[in-house]
Amino acid sequence: MMLKHTLGSLALAASLFGAGGCLVTAHGEVAAPVAVVEVQEEPPAPRYETIEVRPGFVFIGGRWVNNGGHWNWRAGYYERERVGYAWEQGRWETRGRSHVWVEGRWRSGGGGGVRDHREDRHEGPVVRDHR
Numbered sequence: 152m153m154l155k156h157t158l159g160s161l162a163l164a165a166s167l168f169g170a171g172g173c174l175v176t177a178h179g180e181v182a183a184p185v186a187v188v189e190v191q192e193e194p195p196a197p198r199y200e201t202i203e204v205r206p207g208f209v210f211i212g213g214r215w216v217n218n219g220g221h222w223n224w225r226a227g228y229y230e231r232e233r234v235g236y237a238w239e240q241g242r243w244e245t246r247g248r249s250h251v252w253v254e255g256r257w258r259s260g261g262g263g264g265v266r267d268h269r270e271d272r273h274e275g276p277v278v279r280d281h282r
Contacts, residue, residue, distance in 0.1 A: 189251045190217045194243050200227050207231060209238045211255060233257055 194215040202210045213227035230238075241255035 189246075189249050191249060192217070192220075193245075193250055195222055198224055202227075205229055211238065212240050214241060214252070215243075235259060 194217070197215070198213060200210075200213055208229040209232050211228050211230050213225055215222050216225050217223075236257040236259055239256050239258050242253055244251050244253055
């Protein structure tokens with residue numbers, strides 16, 4: 152089965168090349184989350200941030216940044232939603248005696264459609280009528 156597809160692809164490529172077309176190939180790479188900061192002192196507890204419901208956007212939470220031994224709060228912000236992806240928040244991890252910031256990232260597997268953000272405000276179970 153694989154040979155059949157390979158031969159078909161080669162035939163298509165040969166016909167394009169022979170007919171004056173061009174064949175373009177590309178390679179891409181997605182980097183894994185990278186630890187960008189390592190400090191000895193434990194970061195302060197995260198600040199409370201008020202999050203507004205904004206359809207089509209995801210809130211990227213704020214975080215503490217260590218600048219020359221001083222902790223400064225970097226406020227969160229909104230970023231446009233990406234269909235088919237979910238935002239994984241960045242986090243401080245304890246590694247031995249150090250604390251390392253691991254950047255947040257978009258990971259595949261988020262919902263494929265548009266979410267109804269009005270449901271985010273409900274307390275308790277969400278009841279849907281599927282008639």
